[in-house]
Amino acid sequence: MARIIILGGSFGGLTAALELKRLLGKKAEVTVFCDDDKFVFIPSLPWLAMGSRRAADITLPLKPILERKGITFIHEAAKGVDADASKVISATREVTYDYLVIATGPYLAFEEIAGLGPEKGHTECIFTLDQAERTNKAWNRFIENPGAVVTGSVQGVSCFGPPYEYAFEIDTELRKRKMRHKVPIVFVTSEPYIGHFGIGGLRDSKRMMEDEFARRDIKVIVNTAVEEISPTEVRLKDGTKIPFKLSMLAPAFKGVPAVAHLGNPRGFIPVDAKYRHTKYKNIFCVGVAVAIAPSEQTPVPTGVPKTGYMTQKMAKTASSTIVSDVTGRTPPAEIPIDVVCLMDMGNTAAIMKASPVLPPRQESELKEGIRYKWLKIAFERYYLWKMKHGLSGLP
C-alpha cells in the first residue's frame, strides 16, 4: 500500500487527496496535514470583505469530507520535510511517506515593505479569511467616516486579480451609497501597464482596463514600487506620497517556511511538466507553491499568478502521475496549463481565458458582462457543493 501525504487542504491539497483516494482506493493510505481545519473558498474573500458573504457561507470543515472518503486528516502544520528520509515533521509526529504532495500555497511576505500588512503595518489585506473579516470591519468604520482609498499591488506580487476586484467593488458600493464623491481612489501596481495581470496582458486587456478605471474615476499609477507605508500615507520609491484613510495592498508571495528549503531562493518548488520535483522524484507540488518563471522581465518585479483553476488542474495531473507510478498504468499526457478566471467588478464582471497561460498563446478571451457575475456566483455554489461531497472527479 502506497503511503501518500498531502500538505495543505485547499484547492490543491483537497483536490489531490480526493483524487488519489478515488483513483487508488485500497492501494493507498492517504493522509492530509493542514494547519487550517477548514476549506475556504478564497475567491469569495473580496465579497466577504465587502460584507456580502459570511465565513459560514464560504467554508467547509475538512475532517468529515476527508474521513468519509477514508482519508486521514491531521489538523497540524507541517514544520518541515526531510526529503532524503521521505519524512514529514510536525509538532507532535514524524510520518514517513512513499509520495508527498506539497500544496501549501503562499507565505505572505508583508515584512518586505515597512508598514505593509494588517498585523504589523497599516494596510488591510483580503488574502485569508481572518484578513478579509478584519478588512470588512475596517470598511464598516470607513463608511461612517470616509476619506481617501489606496489599493493595488506592491512589487513582486503575483496574485493581481483580487485588488482589481476590490477597487471595482468599493467603487460600486460607494456609488450605491451616494458617497463616491467623498472618496478619491488611487490604484497602485507593479504591473508595467494596467491589465497586465502578471501574464503579459490578455487581448485588449490594457485598453479595456484603462477605460474601466477612467470611467470609474480611479487614478492609476503603474510600474511602481512602494517604499514604505505610514499610518496615513503610502510612499512610493519615486518619492510620491499618497494619503489614505483605508488601504488594501496585496503583498508579494514566498513559499511557506516548512517547504521553502526544497525550492528556489523565494521558496517556490521547481517541478517538471507533471508537477514532480525536479530533484526528489517522490515529491510533487501543485498550486501557488510551484515555481513558474515569468514570460518577461518587467521593470518592477511581478510574478505569474497561479489561480484556483490552474491549481486544480495541476492537482489532477500530479495525482494521475502518482497513480501511474503506483499501478504501472500509462502516465497522463502533458497538458500545457491554461487559465479561466471570473473577475468580479462590483456592478458587472469579466471572464478571462488564456491557453496557454503565458504568451505566445493559441487562444485567449476577455469579455465583460453581468452574466459573468451570475456565473461567478453559480460557480461558488457549485464548487462548495462539489467539495462538500468530495466529488473531485467532477470538472
Ligand SMILES: Cc1cc2nc3c(=O)[nH]c(=O)nc-3n(C[C@H](O)[C@H](O)[C@H](O)COP(=O)(O)OP(=O)(O)OC[C@H]3O[C@@H](n4cnc5c(N)ncnc54)[C@H](O)[C@@H]3O)c2cc1C
Ligand atoms: C482574494 C483572492 C481571490 C482569488 N480569486 C480567484 C478567482 O476568482 N479564481 C481563481 O481561479 N483563483 C482565484 N484566486 C487564487 C486561488 O485562491 C489560488 O489559486 C488557490 O487558493 C491556490 O490553492 P493552493 O492549494 O495552491 O493554496 P492555498 O489555497 O493558499 O492553500 C494552502 C493550504 O495549505 C495550508 N498550509 C499552509 N502551510 C501549511 C503547513 N506548513 N502545513 C500544513 N498545511 C499548510 C493552508 O492552511 C491551506 O489549506 C484568488 C486568490 C485570492 C487570494
